[in-house]
Amino acid sequence: MPDHKESVRGEHAVPYRLTVLGTGYLGATHAACMAELGFEVLGLDVDQSKIERLQRGELPIHEPGLEELLRRNLDSGRLRFTTSYEEVAKFGDVHFICVGTPQKKGEQAADVSFLDAVVESLAPHLDRECLVVGKSTVPVGTAERLADKLVRLSPAGMQVELAWNPEFLREGFAVQDTLRPDRIVLGVTSERAEKVLRDVYAPLGEIPIVVTDFPTAELVKTAANAFLATKISFINAMAELCEAAGGDVTQLSQALSYDERIGGRYLNPGLGFGGGCLPKDIRAFTARADELGASQALAFLREVDQINLRRRARTVDLTRDILGGAFDGRRVAVLGAAFKPNSDDIRDSPALDVALKIAEQGGQVTVYDPVALSNARAAHPHLGYAESAMEAAHEAEVVLLLTEWQEFVTLDPEELGAVVAARTIVDGRNALDADTWREAGWDYRALGRP
Template identity: 70%
Template sequence: MAHRLTVIGTGYLGATHAACMAELGFEVLGIDVDHEKVARLAAGDLPFYEPGLEQILRRNLDTGRLAFTTSFKEVADFGDVHFLCVGTPQLTGSNAADLSQVTGAVDALLPHLRRECLIVGKSTVPVGTAAALADRIAANVPIGADLAWNPEFLREGHAVEDTLRPDRIVIGATSERPGKVLREVYAKLLAEGIPLVLTDYETAELVKVSANAFLATKISFINAMAEVCEAAHADVTQLSEALSYDDRIGSKFLNPGLGFGGGCLPKDIRAFMARAEELGVDQALSFLREVDAINMRRRARTVDLVRELLGGTFAGKVIGVLGASFKPGSDDIRDSPALDVASTIRDQGATVTVYDPAALANARRVHPHLGYARSTGEAVCDADAVLLLTEWREFLDLDPEEVGKVVRTRNVVDGRNALDAGRWRGAGWVYRALGRP
C-alpha cells in the first residue's frame, strides 16, 4: 500500500515539503495550529514568497492530493508517515534553540496514534534531540511508532529545487524499518541518483548544523579579508576571484559584502555553540563566536561607510535603500542586514526610504518607523545616497544614468559588491563598497 504522508507545521519548511511531496504523487495532509494559515493554504494562498511554490500548491490542491487541517486526530487517522517541520527559534535571552514547538507537536500527535507509523523529524535541532524524542514516543505510544531524523537543506529562493532535486538525503535511525520506509518515500529521487546517507540520530542532526556553520564561516572569512583589504588598500572582489580558481576553495559563498542573515544561519550557529557548551566541548566551536562577530561588524561598517560618504553626518540627509529581505528571492526579513542598516541610519538622523520587490509588507510590520516606496524610483527620489543592500536582479539591472536623474547627489554604496563599479562611476556616481578602494 502506498504511504500517505502528513506534514506537521506549515511554515516555510512545512508548506514547501507538503506541496512538493504531493507533486511527487503522494497524498499529503498538512496541519498547523494557526487556523488563519491553514485557511490561506487550503485556498491556494501561499503566506510567504517562494518562487514556483504557489503554482505547485494550487496544482496539488486541485488534484486532491494535498489538503490542510487543524486536527491532530485527522492527521493520525490519515497518514502512516508524519513529517515534523516546526520551527526551532532562538530562545529569548539565550543562544540555545527553543524546542517547545518540536515537543509540543509530538505531544499533540501521540495520543491519537492507533496504528504503526513513522515520525520523521526535519526541523533543525541540537544534537541529542532525536534520542530524547524517541524515548518520549516509546514511553507514550503502545503501538509501533518509530522515529527517524531526515534534516532539511532548503535555501530560501530555491526551496522547490532543493526539495525535488536535493544534493543529498540524510536519514538517521536506530533500526532498519525507518530507512526502508523513507527509501520508499524518496524512491523517485533516489532513482535519479540523489546520494543517500543512512546514519544514526546524532550524525543526522549534526549534518545540518555543521553545514550551516561551515557556510557561515566561509562568508565571514571573506568578509574578514574585506576588513584587511580596506586597511591595506586592496580589492576584496579581486582577492575573492583569485581564491575561487583554487578548486579546494571554490567560489560559492565567497562573495564579500554585508553578511548573512535570515532565520537559519545566525540562530543555528548560536544554538550549535550553546549545545557544544552543554556537551563540554565549547572550545571546539569557539571560532564560531568570531564568525558571528565578523558578520555583525559588516553592518556597522556599512553604516560608517555611508556616513563617511556624506561628510560625517546623517542629519538632514535623504537615503534610498534598495532591499529589505535578507537575500534576493525571498520575503524573509528575519535578522535582515538590510533592515538593520536602514534602521540604524534612520536612528542617526537620516530620512530613509526602502523598496523591495517582495518583502515590503513584512518590513512595514516589523519596522514601521522606516519610509517605504512602491518602486526603485520612488525610493531614491532626491536621495543624497543610494544603498544596495539586497541584490535583487532588478536592482543589478538598473541604468545608473537613469537613476542619476532622480537623485539629489550621485552617491551609491554597494553593500553586496554586486553592481558594476565601472559602469556606475562612468555615469558620474561616487561608488563605495566594502573591502574595495
C-alpha cells in the same frame, strides 16, 4: 505499515500516506513537493487562518514556483490541510515534523518547544504502527529525547518509531532543493525506518543517501550551516583587511575561487548573512557545544558571528562618512529589505538592520524591496517606504544597495542619477559593475574595495 491502495507516479509506487506537521516555509514546501511526487499528503497547523489560506491555494510566504505546485496538487486532491491531530494520526503512515526552532529570547540556544508541543499533541492519537520523521534543525540530542517521548505517550508504544531527516533548503530555491536534492540524510535506528524513507524518496531518482545515527543526522545540518557561515565571514574578514591595506576583495575572491580546494561558492564579499537559519543556527550550535563540554571546538563560530555583524556596522560607518560625519536629516535610499533576493523573509535582515541603525541616528531612510515591503512595513512602520527604486531614490543624498535583487543589479545609472540629489552609491553586495557606475558620474563605494 497499513496496506493502502497504491497510487503510481512514473515507475514508482507510493504506498504510504504522508502528513506534514507545521506549514511554515519548510512544511508548506515539503507538503506540496511530496504531493507533486504522487503521495497523498495532509498538512497540519494550529493556525486556523493559515490553514484556510493554504486550502485556498494562497501561500503565507514568497517562494518561486511553490504557489503553482500548491494549487496543482490541491486541485488533484492529493494535498489538503487540517488543524486536527486526530485526523492526522488516522490518515498518515509517515508523519514529517517541520516546525521552527527559533533562538530563545535572551539566549543563544535554540527553542525546541514547538517540537515538543507537536510530539505531545500527536503521540496520544498514534494507535498503530507509523514512522515520525523530524526535519527541523535541532541541537544534537533532541532526536533521542523525542523518540523516548513518542514511545511513552503513544498508545502503539514501540510500534511508533522516530527518524531524523534534516532539510537543506535554500530560500528562493526550496522547490528545486526538495525535488532535486544534492543528498538525503537518514538518521534511523532500524532497517524498517530506513526502508520506509527510501521508499518515500524513491520517486526522486538516484540521489546520494547517507544513512546514519541520530546524533550525526542532527549535526549534519548545523555543521553545514556553520561551514557556510564561516566561508562567508572569511571573505568578509579579508574585506576588512583589504580596506586596511588598500586591496580589492573582489579580485582577491576571484583569485581564490580558481583554487579547487576552495571554490567560489559563498565566497562573495559584502554585507554578510542573515535570515532565519544561519545566524540562529551557529549560535545554537555553540550553545549546545558548551552544554556538552566541547566549547573550545566551536569557539571560532563566535568570531564568525562577530565578523558578520561588523559588516553591518561598517556599512553604516561608511555611509555616515560619505555624508560628512552625521545622518541628521540626510536622505538615504535603501534598496532591499529581504535578507536575500527571491525571498520576502526579513528575519535578521542585514539590509533592514542597516536601515534601522541609520534611522536611529537621524537619517531620513526610504526603503524599497520588490516582495518584502509589506513584511518590512509591518515590522518597522516608523521607516519610510517607497513603491519603486526610483521613488526611494528621489532626492536621496546616498543610495545603498543592500539586497542584490536582479531588479537592482540592472538599474540604469543614468536614469537613477536623474532623480537623486547626489550621485553616490554604496554597493553593499558588490553586485554592480563599478566602472559602469563611475563612468555615469557616480561616486561608487563598496566594502573591501578601494
